[in-house]
Amino acid sequence: MVTIIYLSIIIIFAIVIVFLLKRTKNMEREHEYNIDAITEEVSATMETQTSEYENMLHNEHQRFEIELNKEINRFNKIISDKNDYINSLKAFSINSGEVETHNILLHVKDMLVKQNLVQKEEMVILGNLFVPYNKGLELKTKQIDHFILLPTGMYIIETKKWSGTVLHGVSYGQDETLDLLIHSMFPYDDHKEHTIVIKNDGVPESLQANVKIISYGNPSNQVIETALKLKHFLEEANPKYNFVEPIVYYNCASQNHTVVKNYSNNDRVNIFTDEKSLYTFFLEELTTKNRKYQHEELADITSYIINKNSMGNVDQ
Numbered sequence: 307m308v309t310i311i312y313l314s315i316i317i318i319f320a321i322v323i324v325f326l327l328k329r330t331k332n333m334e335r336e337h338e339y340n341i342d343a344i345t346e347e348v349s350a351t352m353e354t355q356t357s358e359y360e361n362m363l364h365n366e367h368q369r370f371e372i373e374l375n376k377e378i379n380r381f382n383k384i385i386s387d388k389n390d391y392i393n394s395l396k397a398f399s400i401n402s403g404e405v406e407t408h409n410i411l412l413h414v415k416d417m418l419v420k421q422n423l424v425q426k427e428e429m430v431i432l433g434n435l436f437v438p439y440n441k442g443l444e445l446k447t448k449q450i451d452h453f454i455l456l457p458t459g460m461y462i463i464e465t466k467k468w469s470g471t472v473l474h475g476v477s478y479g480q481d482e483t484l485d486l487l488i489h490s491m492f493p494y495d496d497h498k499e500h501t502i503v504i505k506n507d508g509v510p511e512s513l514q515a516n517v518k519i520i521s522y523g524n525p526s527n528q529v530i531e532t533a534l535k536l537k538h539f540l541e542e543a544n545p546k547y548n549f550v551e552p553i554v555y556y557n558c559a560s561q562n563h564t565v566v567k568n569y570s571n572n573d574r575v576n577i578f579t580d581e582k583s584l585y586t587f588f589l590e591e592l593t594t595k596n597r598k599y600q601h602e603e604l605a606d607i608t609s610y611i612i613n614k615n616s617m618g619n620v621d622q
Contacts, residue, residue, distance in 0.1 A: 403467025430455040458595040464529040470505035475570025
């Protein structure tokens with residue numbers, strides 16, 4: 307009897323264990339199913355979000371490209387308009403004085419080359435150049451009448467072909483005979499240097515004399531400003547190209563009854579009035595100064611300027 311009871315208990319326990327095991331397996335299956343479902347749901351959600359994000363990035367990229375192309379086209383148009391403007395200026399900006407000075411420089415070069423003071427390719431003469439520079443957000447240009455490149459340095463020449471009596475760099479207190487005139491013309495700036503041209507507009511061989519007194523500004527200030535603009539422009543190519551020598555040349559040889567008197571105390575600018583003085587200046591530069599630029603650097607400077615001024619007049 308007792309044995310039957312024990313067997314019954316064992317059978318009941320076995321049934322309970324089997325039931326629990328089966329239930330546990332069912333729960334595990336259900337748990338795995340839930341995990342798979344959740345995983346699939348998460349994966350689907352991530353794929354959807356990833357696709358939406360990729361679409362958003364693609365759309366943003368397209369919008370950026372469209373805006374970028376618009377800016378590029380706008381910038382290219384600005385450059386094109388400025389180039390057209392520069393080229394139109396070049397077409398009309400060469401005057402007879404600049405042509406005469408250019409020919410004088412070619413003659414000076416020929417004499418220096420014949421004296422073996424410089425090789426032909428080491429003295430470069432560029433004419434009628436335009437230097438670009440920024441004034442705020444606006445692109446502007448500065449004209450250079452003549453640019454001379456030598457192993458000893460870089461030089462620019464501002465040519466003036468004025469007739470009459472030219473008083474260069476005169477200011478109040480330098481000449482008593484001119485003080486009243488200067489104070490009358492420049493009452494608020496008489497202490498600054500000015501350049502005055504006195505012209506006789508009377509009829510030749512006439513008893514009448516009509517005198518005209520004109521101020522065209524100060525060529526020294528003009529050429530210094532241009533030299534600084536060119537210096538900054540060239541330093542973008544190489545920091546070594548950091549000095550430009552300014553020169554004012556009064557082309558008087560072809561002008562009858564023209565006299566230039568230099569009153570200026572500004573030693574930053576060289577003032578010349580004839581071919582001999584120009585020749586002597588460059589002769590002294592080549593014979594007294596050390597070589598600053600090697601052949602490769604001369605070629606580099608020339609190439610850089612010509613590429614930016616494709617319409618400039620060039621003699622090499």
